Amino acid sequence: MYTIPGHHHISMVTKxxxxxxRFYREVLGLRRVKMTVNQDDPSxxxxxxxxxxxxxxxxxxxxxIPMVGHTHRGTNAITRIGLLVPSEESLHYWEERFDKNNVLHSGITTYANRTAMKFEDPEGLQMVLLVADGEKIDHWETWEKSDVPAKHQIxxxxxVxxxxxxxxxxxxxxxxxxxYTEVSRNEREAIFQSVxxxxxxxxVVKYLEGPSERPGRGSIHHLAIRVKNEEELRFWDEQVKERGFHSSGIVDRFYFKSLYFRESNGILFEIATDGPGFTVDGDVEHLGEKLDLPPFLEERRTEIKAKLTPIE
Incomplete structure (x- = not known):
């Protein structure tokens, strides 16, 4: 029996x-590792x-999506992203950094039984910093050129x-x-862990009646969870179909292979392979510095670039 070792990525909408x-590089200190296009809509x-x-x-x-409107919050949606920081000391660092950059935040609080700090990006995307207390993904690597000190990096x-x-x-x-394992539950909330x-x-699954969320800028499109390779992906494709959900079938995204399905509330999940990763068409030192296109779109590069606004 294969298992899910954790989250792979999460995808959102920006205007x-x-x-x-600017926000994710200069405020959160993350590395832009790939600048590419939506393979289903290269515009x-x-x-x-x-x-x-x-x-x-x-x-x-x-x-x-430059023409996208506001998000109208509601139910049946992915509603918050947790990001790990090393320590409670890190939260104090981030509180000061957020104040300096006029980032809306809650101050230090708790979330899902952890010391935490909720915050929003400029488009209202809801996130929360969580004290990891030594937990991190084994393959996480420090980004040396980040403005955030290594001991406080996300x-x-x-x-999620x-x-x-x-x-x-x-x-x-x-x-x-x-x-997944259910690790806690009350009337309004349950927590599940893949490991x-x-x-x-x-x-973290929360119960809420009412109208469904109407997505817009700052909304979350889907959550991708990890599998090791295509063999495991084929196994999960069969599980999705046996459960009665519609599977997209395996899609080659060049940087990984994946499949998509919606569960009964309409939440879109992706299951994605770990590899080959973002170095398949670029060296580590220069990741994210130029527009990268998968091979099947390369012949349309001139046409695609003409429709995009340059990014610094």
Missing amino acids: NANENN MYHLFYGDKTGSPGTELTFFE QGMGS EITVRRLDKLASTLTDMLD PGQVFGEI
């Missing part, structure tokens, strides 16, 4: 790639931020929050199909 680029940017190499489990990705994704009307339906998908005891594969 302005340049402003997005829009797809930006990836993460650790030194964009390791699985560290990647925040954004689709630029060390990848932690708890999903808000739904039918908590039991999502719980069943996570535990019965994907083999028991580890926050980097944790999903």
Whole structure:
């Protein structure tokens, strides 16, 4: 039986790639590891931020949609992203950094049983810094050129929050199909972990009635979870189909292979392979510095670049 070792990446919507680029590089101190386009719609940017190499489990990705409107918050949506920092001392560093950069934040609080600090990016994307207390993805690498000191750098994704009307339906998908472990539950919330005891594969499911979220800028499009290779991906493709969900089938994204499915509340999940990764078409020193295109789009480079606003 294969298991899910944690989150792979999470994908959001931004209205302005340049402003997005400034916040995630200059404020959060992440590395832009890949500047490419949405392979299903090459007229829009797809930006990836993460650790030194964009390791699985560290990647925040954004689709630029210049005409997108506001997000109208509601249920049946992925509603918050947890990011790991090394220590409580790190939270004090980030509180000062956020104040200096006019970032909306909660101050030091708790979230999912951890010392934490909630904050929002300029488009209202809801995130939370979580004290890792030694937990981090084994392959996370320090980004030496980050403005954030190594001892306070974001060390990848932690708890991801999903808000739904039918908590039991999502719980069943996570535990019965994907083999997550339910580690706590009350009337309004349940916590699941792909690796028991580890926050980097944790999903916090909240129950909420009411209208579904209407996505816009600052909304979360999908959560991708990790598998090692294509053999495991084929196994999970069969599990998705046996469960009665529609699978996209295996899609080659060049940097990884993946499949997509929606569970019963309409939450979009991606299951993605660890490799080959972002160095498949670039060296580590220069990742994210220029527009990279997968081979099947390379012949359209001139046409694609003409439709994109340059990013610094």
